[in-house]
Amino acid sequence: MQKLLVEGGHLLNGEVRISGAKNSAVALLPAAILADSKVIIEGLPEISDVETLSYLLEEIGGTVEKHEHTLHIDPSNMTAMPLPNGRVKKLRASYYFMGAMLGRFKEAVIGLPGGCYLGPRPIDQHIKGFEALGATVTNEQGAIYLRANELKGARIYLDVVSVGATINIMLAAVKAKGKTIIENAAREPEIIDVATLLTSMGARIKGAGTDVIRIEGVETLKGCMHTIIPDRIEAGTYTIMAAAQGEEVLIDNVIPQHLEPLLAKLREMGVPIEEGEEQLLVHRGSKLNSVDIKTLVHPGFPTDLQQPLTALLTRSEGTSVVTDTIYSARFKHIDELRRMNAQIKVEGSSAIITGSVELEGAKVKASDLRAGASLIVAGLMANGVTEITGVEHIDRGYANITDKLRQLGANIWRENMTEQEVKQFQNS
Ligand SMILES: CC(=O)N[C@H]1[C@@H](OP(=O)(O)OP(=O)(O)OC[C@H]2O[C@@H](n3ccc(=O)[nH]c3=O)[C@H](O)[C@@H]2O)O[C@H](CO)[C@@H](O)[C@@H]1O
Ligand SMILES: C=C(OP(=O)(O)O)C(=O)O
Numbered sequence: 001m002q003k004l005l006v007e008g009g010h011l012l013n014g015e016v017r018i019s020g021a022k023n024s025a026v027a028l029l030p031a032a033i034l035a036d037s038k039v040i041i042e043g044l045p046e047i048s049d050v051e052t053l054s055y056l057l058e059e060i061g062g063t064v065e066k067h068e069h070t071l072h073i074d075p076s077n078m079t080a081m082p083l084p085n086g087r088v089k090k091l092r093a094s095y096y097f098m099g100a101m102l103g104r105f106k107e108a109v110i111g112l113p114g115g116c117y118l119g120p121r122p123i124d125q126h127i128k129g130f131e132a133l134g135a136t137v138t139n140e141q142g143a144i145y146l147r148a149n150e151l152k153g154a155r156i157y158l159d160v161v162s163v164g165a166t167i168n169i170m171l172a173a174v175k176a177k178g179k180t181i182i183e184n185a186a187r188e189p190e191i192i193d194v195a196t197l198l199t200s201m202g203a204r205i206k207g208a209g210t211d212v213i214r215i216e217g218v219e220t221l222k223g224c225m226h227t228i229i230p231d232r233i234e235a236g237t238y239t240i241m242a243a244a245q246g247e248e249v250l251i252d253n254v255i256p257q258h259l260e261p262l263l264a265k266l267r268e269m270g271v272p273i274e275e276g277e278e279q280l281l282v283h284r285g286s287k288l289n290s291v292d293i294k295t296l297v298h299p300g301f302p303t304d305l306q307q308p309l310t311a312l313l314t315r316s317e318g319t320s321v322v323t324d325t326i327y328s329a330r331f332k333h334i335d336e337l338r339r340m341n342a343q344i345k346v347e348g349s350s351a352i353i354t355g356s357v358e359l360e361g362a363k364v365k366a367s368d369l370r371a372g373a374s375l376i377v378a379g380l381m382a383n384g385v386t387e388i389t390g391v392e393h394i395d396r397g398y399a400n401i402t403d404k405l406r407q408l409g410a411n412i413w414r415e416n417m418t419e420q421e422v423k424q425f426q427n428s
Contacts (some may be wrong), residue, residue, distance in 0.1 A: 001422050004388040008361060013064040014408050018235045018253040019045035019399040020228035022048055024193040026093030027167045028228060029053040032073040033100040033192060034175060035201050039222035042070045044228060049091045056087050056094065067298040070289060073178040076168045082109035084143035089114040095123060095164055098146055099171030103389035107147045116368035119329030125162045127167035128323060129191030132156045133176050151180035154204035154215055161186050161297040167194050176217040185213045189258050193229045233304045234398060237373045240308045242282035243271040245380040251280040261301040263289055271314055290318035290355050295326050307370040309335045311377035314342045316355040323350040328339035333371035336364040340378050358383060366390030369397045378411060389425045
């Protein structure tokens, strides 16, 4: 196991290139199961979630070849191999094997997913959708069993706006007989990206990116080539890092419109940002103002940027209130930030941050992916060295983060943990 060490106080300068979107990638790979020939996906991020999903595709009989950032996935010999345990528990998005395998084989056995623990993360809306399409769904000892004689299009109203349920239902419905309408659908850019891949495969989908998606099922889907969108959460994280500790940082390969809720808040804080077509240029602001933030479903402020932004707000003048309406308990980073001298109270689903404090390097633990990002933001600003364990969470979603930050001038490196540190980490 490794830990990350960050020596704070070094100014960031230069250019960073954003990788392909994790939350697209983790749906695009399972979507390839639905094709009858090779699917080529370009621009994938080098993250452990992509690696884990590639192994899972191979476990069910697929062939996966990697050429730099491109994967060639041949699904022709895949079977409805049950995946009740093992790698499916390592990430959240293994739930997309449910929709994709149900669509192709009309059956699937998939263990309940892992991923970041952000409080309860039910999948009742996914199951509601599969049942509406005609599947029988049971939960047996932590694995979901899905079976259908045939899938039939249906009208499905999501009681909760869910990214995962919207994509999962789309994956099954593209091969159902007749028309499916998903109402109160999530509208994230990643949903449009998955719909674009499915459409290139021959699916008939209208309305992805709005809250009503209409799908006309087809008999077969063919192989195709697809280029992934850039990761708006990774881009947002580097923008926050630049606001925290940057002099002049160019963030390349972004779709600025995908980042509007963050950019609006950063401007309110007084961070000078120039927007190009595919780039953001972040300058150093003289002082940072406090702001209040409420996470909301897209196009509102994304919950995945709440944790990194909270770290930045420790530097702004005054008091900021950050409320997470998507995951009311997504505050595991707060105790760790407090170890670094941050003054933050959690009240219900809000964090109240007293700004203008000097952070001090400390030994901290990343309990989940964005908590890890938040601790790196804090570490970049802190006096002295911050030691971050739980790096495997960070590696699920940030490609080459040490190299990218070193290139910007940060002093950040990895070290192997001693046996004693590993034991302490496992018991904490
Ligand atoms: C792999 C992936 O894309 N992960 C993202 C996805 O997670 P994920 O798709 O799991 O998140 P959802 O959009 O489904 O969850 C949104 C809210 O709906 C609730 N809910 C969800 C499904 C369900 O069946 N029942 C239910 O009650 C959740 O508990 C949560 O409060 O969207 C989240 C919200 O933007 C992001 O934080 C994650 O980074
Ligand atoms: C919560 C996240 O990921 P996942 O849904 O894969 O756990 C995230 O990307 O912040």
